[in-house]
Amino acid sequence: MRVILLQDIKGLGKKFDVKEVKSGYARNFLLPKNLAKIATEKSIKEIERQKTIVRKRIENLKEAREAIAEKLKEKEFHFYVEVGEHQEVFGSITKDDVKRAIKDFITFLPPDLEKEILKKIKIDSNRTLKTLGEHLVEVNLGEGLEFQIKAILNQKALNNG
Secondary structure: OEEEEOOOEOOOEOOOOEEEOOHHHHHHHHOOOOOEEEOOHHHHHHHHHHHHHHHHHHHHHHHHHHHHHHHHHOOEEEEEEEEOOOOOEEOOEOHHHHHHHHHHHOOOOOHHHHHHHHHHOEEEOOOOEOOOEEEEEEEEOOOOOEEEEEEEEEEOOOOOO
């Protein structure tokens, strides 16, 4: 029986592959668990259309990641922290703070691409930023796209009023 795989199945094939399997395996396992559907001319055409959509989406994501990387490489992110009399920093800047700053910066993307890329962003910093000045922070956007951004800690202005 010919089936179209609806997801990757170890030892059988990848999502959207058309495979010949024993009818019992298809009826008793693949079809009831929605791992595959019967391959008809109509369903094969639909899968080809879906493959095209997925390929285009992957291409759009790649282009968006590359555009973000180019813009972020040149960007400095400024963070403001309270500082004591002896220049001791109160608080720190964490990976989440850096990721939030990147999220606020990439609002030029369509919302669906922005959300997808944000899920993939990894900030490779083993430490929180606790000293004033410039820090280089590793950013990984996935698919081997890694670079550094500048995170600059500045003293928060005091409100004397």
